[in-house]
Amino acid sequence: MAVVRVPNELAQAAGLIVGDRDAAVRRLLGQRFRREGFDVYEFDDPRRLADKIESTGGQLVLVELGAELDLEPLLLIREAGPIPVIGLLWAGPDVDEATVLEMGADDCVRRPFSVRHLVARTRAVLRRTSPLIDVRLRYAGLTIDRASRTVKVGDREVDLAAREFDLLAFLASHPGVAFTRETLLTEVWRSSAAWQQRETVTEHIHRLRGRLEADPANPAMLVTVRGVGYRFVPPESPS
Numbered sequence: 001m002a003v004v005r006v007p008n009e010l011a012q013a014a015g016l017i018v019g020d021r022d023a024a025v026r027r028l029l030g031q032r033f034r035r036e037g038f039d040v041y042e043f044d045d046p047r048r049l050a051d052k053i054e055s056t057g058g059q060l061v062l063v064e065l066g067a068e069l070d071l072e073p074l075l076l077i078r079e080a081g082p083i084p085v086i087g088l089l090w091a092g093p094d095v096d097e098a099t100v101l102e103m104g105a106d107d108c109v110r111r112p113f114s115v116r117h118l119v120a121r122t123r124a125v126l127r128r129t130s131p132l133i134d135v136r137l138r139y140a141g142l143t144i145d146r147a148s149r150t151v152k153v154g155d156r157e158v159d160l161a162a163r164e165f166d167l168l169a170f171l172a173s174h175p176g177v178a179f180t181r182e183t184l185l186t187e188v189w190r191s192s193a194a195w196q197q198r199e200t201v202t203e204h205i206h207r208l209r210g211r212l213e214a215d216p217a218n219p220a221m222l223v224t225v226r227g228v229g230y231r232f233v234p235p236e237s238p239s
Contacts, residue, residue: 016122018042018062019049019073020088029062032115033122037187046073050080059083060126062118066090071103078104084129086121088113137172139234142212142221144172151212158211163188167204168212171222171232178225205230 016033020026021044030040041056043049046064050073053061061083063073067090077085087100087108100108106125109118137144143152149165151158160168167188171179181198185191189200209216223233 016040016060016062016126017049017053017056017058017083018088019046020044020062020064021046022064025064025088028115029118032119036119037190047076049073050076053077053080053083060122060129061085062088062122064088064090065100065105065108066092066095071095071100074100074103074105084125086118086125088118137169139172139175141235142172144169153212160208160211164204164208164211167201168208168232171230172234175232175234178228178231180229184229201229 016038018026018029018033018040020029023044026042026044030042033040041052041058043052046069049061049063052058061077063077063085065071065074065087069090074085074087077083084106085104087105089095089097089100089108089110091110097108097110106129107121109121136146141154145151146169149162151160151165151168167184170184170188179187181201182193184201185193185196185198189196205222206216209219209222213219213221221233221235223231225231
């Protein structure tokens with residue numbers, strides 16, 4: 001099973017949980033979805049997946065169904081809450097797509113499946129269910145709205161270029177985590193240091209500090225981690 005994050009305005013930082021007993025399938029899905037910009041948390045017991053939703057913050061589930069599992073994982077997930085579910089369905093006489101949808105899944109794909117097709121179906125479900133997903137990142141004095149692509153510092157709206165917004169949203173989705181410039185080129189620019197200068201990241205961080213920080217020369221939110229890169233430190237409420 002795996003939890004995944006979507007790299008677009010509505011679903012960037014949305015958790016997607018995928019549950020499958022097949023290690024090769026989990027590895028394939030994890031690699032592809034991470035390359036697409038998702039965060040993936042993998043689990044190997046579909047029947048235990050419902051217990052993991054709250055702890056992972058998952059917001060969409062890909063789960064193995066059918067064969068000897070039947071629909072038990074889907075029923076357990078539905079009891080746990082309204083999280084969107086895509087069934088990864090084994091062919092069988094007693095379980096088909098219509099049955100899976102009637103039992104509460106938001107979509108399903110038959111095995112073997114095209115990973116590209118599954119990624120597209122996942123994005124489509126996230127678009128349909130986006131009202132269930134909190135697309136705003138809220139910290140003390142800072143709000144980042146991934147749906148409208150707006151940023152506010154207090155009551156002041158901050159005008160950001162598209163890539164500046166993407167970089168801020170990515171870092172703010174992982175508070176306290178240090179990222180190298182190479183990783184940020186991969187995750188935000190969908191590029192690499194082989195194709196793009198690492199200084200591109202440095203320049204965008206510099207611009208963001210000028211727009212967001214009370215003292216850009218001594219940044220408190222977009223902090224340099226010496227020898228590594230940058231991390232986002234959530235602003236604190238005044239004491």
